[in-house]
Amino acid sequence: MTVKLEPPGLPPWWVVRERLRERLDAGPGRRLTVVTGPAGSGKSSLVADWTASGRAGGRVAWLTLEPGDDQPGIFWPYVVAALRRAGAEVQGEWRPEAERSFLVRLVVALASEPRPVVLVLDNVHALTRASIIDGLHFLVEHAGPQLRCVLIGRTDPPLPLHRYRLAGSITEIRHDELAFTPAEADALLTAHGTRLGPNAVAELTEQTHGWAAALRLEARALPMPGDKKDELADYIRNELLGEQTAATRELLLRTCVAERLPAGLAVELSGRRDAAQVLDRLAHQGIFVSARAGGERTYVHHPQVRGVLLAALGEGPVDRITGLHRRAARWYAGFDRHGEALPHALRAQEWALAATSVVRGLGIAEVLNGEGAAAFTPMPPDLDLPEAAVVAAAVAHYLDDPEACAKHLLRAGEMAGGRGVALPLSLAAVDVARARRHGGPDDLAATAEAAWRLLDGALVEGAAVPAGLASLIRLARAESLLWQRDLVGACAVLQPSEHDGAEVLGRLALAEALCGRLRRADEHARRALDRSHDDDGPGDAAADVALAWARADEYDLTAARVHAEQAAARLEETPDALLGGLLALVRARVHRGNGDVAKAAEAIAAAPAGPRPAWLTEVLDLARDALLAPGRPPAAGTTNEHAIAEATAAVFAGETVRARAVVATLGERPGLPLEIRVNGWLITAAAELGDGRRDRARRALHRALGLAEPERLRRPLLEAATPVRRFLREDRELAVRHDWLGVVPRAATAPQPAGPPPQAAPAAPVMVEPLTAKETEVLGYLAQLFSTEEIARTMYVSVNTVKTHVRGVLRKLAATRRNEAVRRARDLGLL
Known part of the structure; x- marks a missing residue:
C-alpha cells in the first residue's frame, strides 16, 4: 500500500514550531532520533513538517506502520520499498532463510549511497517482535553516517537507547517538549479563527498541559459552543483508554478521585502493589499522569483525561465513589495530612473525620471566612465530638447566628479537655471571631489575649500555624490594644510578614501613623491597598485612614481629603467605631488647615455615634474645644x-x-x-x-x-x-x-539697609497666572511623589490628562522639574 510510504499531509491550521524544528536539526551527526508522545501530541505532523521544510539533510524514506506489520516478511519489504521510493539503490529481497545476509547487503548498500538517507518509521510502537528489533538495531549500528533513522511512537522503541545516549548518537524529543507553549497555543487558536487574551490562552494551555489534541478540539469548540467538547472525550476514550488493558483502566478509574496521587495512596485505592510501577510507565509515556518531583513519588492526572475517568466512574454505583473517597481520607489522616484528608472526608460525608481534619489541620480560619462553611452545613449538629462542635460554631459565625455560635463554643469547651494544641487554638480562634463581631471591648480584650497566648505557645512548640489563622488572632489582639491605646504593643503584634493580608497591613499602618511614624505608615498602607486591589468587597478602611492621617500631619491637605473620602466610602459598607472616630478627627484637621474652623467643629460633631474607646472620645472633645474656645x-x-x-x-x-x-x-x-x-x-x-x-x-x-x-x-x-x-x-x-x-523667613523680604546688597538667597518666586482647581489637586499629588499613573487612577482621568495638568503646573510655576515645582509652591504657600 503506497499510502503508507507517504508522510501525512499538513492541515491548513498547522503551526510551525521552530524550537522543535531546531531540535530535529541537531541530529545529522547522530544516527538515531526518537520522538515519543501520547496520541494526539502532534509528533507525526512535527516530523512531516520538518521533512517538508527540506531541513532533514538527506532524501526522506517514510513508512507508517500498523499492528499487522510486526512480521519480518511484511516489515522489511516495506522498508526496502520506502528506501527505493526515496531513491536509494537497494538490491535484493528479504527471505526468511537468509535474513542475516539480507541485512548485511542492506547495510552495505546504504553505506555506499552518495547522499544521506533519512528513514522515518512512524508508529514504531507497533513493533514488538524481537527479530525485527534486533534487525533494526543492526541497521542503525552499521549503516554508518549515510543513514539517519527517525523513530516516531507512543512509547520508547525496545532498542538499547542507553548505549546511544552514552555514545552521544541519539536525539530524543519527548512528550514534555511536544507540549504546546502559550505562544504556540495562541497561534493554533488564531489559525482556527479564535482569538483569546494572553491570560485566557495561558490558562487554557495550563488546563490542557499543552496537549495538541485537546487544544485543537478546544479551538474547534470555542467559536461554536455545543457538544464539541464531547469530541475530546470520545478521543480520550477511544484513542487513549481504548488501547490500555482492562486492569490498567480499572487502576486509572479507582485512582482518579485524587487530584494529586502519592504512590502510597495509589496502592491504597487500587489494591495493587504494582500501582506505582504502572503509573511510572504511563508517566514516562506521557499518558494520563505526570510524575511530580519532590520528597515523595506523586502523580497528577491529565485534567481532561481525569474528567473522562470521573464521568465514567460516576456512571457506576454512588457507593463506589464514596468508598474511594473514604479510603483516601483515612489514608491521609493516618499520616496526619489533615488538609489533604479534608476534601475526601467531605465527599464521603465522614463528618467526624472531616471536622477532625479541619481542627487538627488548623484550617478553622477557612471555615470562619466562608471558604469551607458551605460544605459543613449538612453536618449533624449534635455530633459528640469537640472538633465537630468547634466547626459547628464556626459555621454559625459565618451564618451570623451568634446564639448558635455561643452554644456550640460552650459545648466544645465542655468536651475539649487537654487535647494538645490544635483544638484549644481553633476554639480560641472561633471565640475571637465572635468577639470581634458581636462582643464588647472587654470581651474582645479577654478572648484576644487568651488566643494570643495559645498562638505563642503553638509557635514555640513548632506547630505549622496557617497564615490566615495567625492573622485572625493577631488582628483581634491588635484591635484590643488599639482600643486601649497601646500603640507600641499593637505595632509589635502586627510586625509584618510576607504572608500578611490587606487587613493586617492596614491596621499596622494605622498604628504606625498614630505613633507618628509616617514613613512606615505610608509603606504599609500602600502595600495593604495593593493587596486589596483585586478584592470584590469594600475592603478595610484602616489603610485609607492611616494615609489620610499621615497626609494631614504632613499638611498635604488635598491628599488627606482624598484618602479621607475613600475611607468614608469603605466605612459606609463596614462601619468601625475606632476608624470612624479617627476619620472625623482627620477631616477636622483638614478643614482647620484650610482655615474653616466651623466646618472643622462640624466634622468632629459628625463622628459616628456608638461605643468607641474612651481615649478617642476625650481626644475628639479636646479637639472640638480647641477649635471653639x-x-x-x-x-x-x-x-x-x-x-x-x-x-x-x-x-x-x-x-x-x-x-x-x-x-x-x-x-x-x-x-x-x-x-x-x-x-x-x-x-x-x-x-x-x-x-x-x-x-x-x-x-x-x-x-x-x-x-x-x-x-x-x-x-x-x-x-x-x-x-x-x-x-x-x-x-x-x-x-x-x-x-x-x-x-x-521674613528677613528674605524685609527692606535692606543702604550700602552694597548682601549675598542673600534669591527672593521667593512670584506666580503671575493662578493654578486651576485640577492643577492644584495634581500639585498636591506631586508633593506626595505620586507617579503619573497613580494620579490618573486617583483622579479617575487619563494619563494624558494628568500630563497636561503637570505641564500647566510647571509652566505657571516657572519650573522645569516636578520637585522644583513643589519647592516653589511651598514658598508661595500653595502647599
Whole structure:
C-alpha cells in the first residue's frame, strides 16, 4: 500500500514550531532520533513538517506502520520499498532463510549511497517482535553516517537507547517538549479563527498541559459552543483508554478521585502493589499522569483525561465513589495530612473525620471566612465530638447566628479537655471571631489575649500555624490594644510578614501613623491597598485612614481629603467605631488647615455615634474645644492630649511655669507619639518666649524641628501658637536650616539697609497666572511623589490628562522639574 510510504499531509491550521524544528536539526551527526508522545501530541505532523521544510539533510524514506506489520516478511519489504521510493539503490529481497545476509547487503548498500538517507518509521510502537528489533538495531549500528533513522511512537522503541545516549548518537524529543507553549497555543487558536487574551490562552494551555489534541478540539469548540467538547472525550476514550488493558483502566478509574496521587495512596485505592510501577510507565509515556518531583513519588492526572475517568466512574454505583473517597481520607489522616484528608472526608460525608481534619489541620480560619462553611452545613449538629462542635460554631459565625455560635463554643469547651494544641487554638480562634463581631471591648480584650497566648505557645512548640489563622488572632489582639491605646504593643503584634493580608497591613499602618511614624505608615498602607486591589468587597478602611492621617500631619491637605473620602466610602459598607472616630478627627484637621474652623467643629460633631474607646472620645472633645474656645482650660482627662491642652491653656493665661511643669510630666510617660513630643517642645518654646528667654525658646524650637523633620511632621509646627510661628519666621537660620517646613523667613523680604546688597538667597518666586482647581489637586499629588499613573487612577482621568495638568503646573510655576515645582509652591504657600 503506497499510502503508507507517504508522510501525512499538513492541515491548513498547522503551526510551525521552530524550537522543535531546531531540535530535529541537531541530529545529522547522530544516527538515531526518537520522538515519543501520547496520541494526539502532534509528533507525526512535527516530523512531516520538518521533512517538508527540506531541513532533514538527506532524501526522506517514510513508512507508517500498523499492528499487522510486526512480521519480518511484511516489515522489511516495506522498508526496502520506502528506501527505493526515496531513491536509494537497494538490491535484493528479504527471505526468511537468509535474513542475516539480507541485512548485511542492506547495510552495505546504504553505506555506499552518495547522499544521506533519512528513514522515518512512524508508529514504531507497533513493533514488538524481537527479530525485527534486533534487525533494526543492526541497521542503525552499521549503516554508518549515510543513514539517519527517525523513530516516531507512543512509547520508547525496545532498542538499547542507553548505549546511544552514552555514545552521544541519539536525539530524543519527548512528550514534555511536544507540549504546546502559550505562544504556540495562541497561534493554533488564531489559525482556527479564535482569538483569546494572553491570560485566557495561558490558562487554557495550563488546563490542557499543552496537549495538541485537546487544544485543537478546544479551538474547534470555542467559536461554536455545543457538544464539541464531547469530541475530546470520545478521543480520550477511544484513542487513549481504548488501547490500555482492562486492569490498567480499572487502576486509572479507582485512582482518579485524587487530584494529586502519592504512590502510597495509589496502592491504597487500587489494591495493587504494582500501582506505582504502572503509573511510572504511563508517566514516562506521557499518558494520563505526570510524575511530580519532590520528597515523595506523586502523580497528577491529565485534567481532561481525569474528567473522562470521573464521568465514567460516576456512571457506576454512588457507593463506589464514596468508598474511594473514604479510603483516601483515612489514608491521609493516618499520616496526619489533615488538609489533604479534608476534601475526601467531605465527599464521603465522614463528618467526624472531616471536622477532625479541619481542627487538627488548623484550617478553622477557612471555615470562619466562608471558604469551607458551605460544605459543613449538612453536618449533624449534635455530633459528640469537640472538633465537630468547634466547626459547628464556626459555621454559625459565618451564618451570623451568634446564639448558635455561643452554644456550640460552650459545648466544645465542655468536651475539649487537654487535647494538645490544635483544638484549644481553633476554639480560641472561633471565640475571637465572635468577639470581634458581636462582643464588647472587654470581651474582645479577654478572648484576644487568651488566643494570643495559645498562638505563642503553638509557635514555640513548632506547630505549622496557617497564615490566615495567625492573622485572625493577631488582628483581634491588635484591635484590643488599639482600643486601649497601646500603640507600641499593637505595632509589635502586627510586625509584618510576607504572608500578611490587606487587613493586617492596614491596621499596622494605622498604628504606625498614630505613633507618628509616617514613613512606615505610608509603606504599609500602600502595600495593604495593593493587596486589596483585586478584592470584590469594600475592603478595610484602616489603610485609607492611616494615609489620610499621615497626609494631614504632613499638611498635604488635598491628599488627606482624598484618602479621607475613600475611607468614608469603605466605612459606609463596614462601619468601625475606632476608624470612624479617627476619620472625623482627620477631616477636622483638614478643614482647620484650610482655615474653616466651623466646618472643622462640624466634622468632629459628625463622628459616628456608638461605643468607641474612651481615649478617642476625650481626644475628639479636646479637639472640638480647641477649635471653639482656644486657650480655655480643658475638663478633667487622662490622655496625653489632655496634658498638651492643659499646658497650652497655661501659656495662654501667662502661667509659663505651670505650662513647663505640665509638659515635664509627659516625659515620664513611655511610648509617647511623635506629635505629643513635638507639641511638648513647642509649648516649652512658647513658655520661654512668654518669659522673654529667646535663646531657650530657640533651643526648644530646634528640638521640635529636629524631631519632626525625619517624618515631615508639619501640622503641629504650622499650627503652633502665634508667638512661636512669628519667632520661626523671624529666625532666618532656623527657617533656612529647616526649609522642608515651607516657612519663608521674613528677613528674605524685609527692606535692606543702604550700602552694597548682601549675598542673600534669591527672593521667593512670584506666580503671575493662578493654578486651576485640577492643577492644584495634581500639585498636591506631586508633593506626595505620586507617579503619573497613580494620579490618573486617583483622579479617575487619563494619563494624558494628568500630563497636561503637570505641564500647566510647571509652566505657571516657572519650573522645569516636578520637585522644583513643589519647592516653589511651598514658598508661595500653595502647599
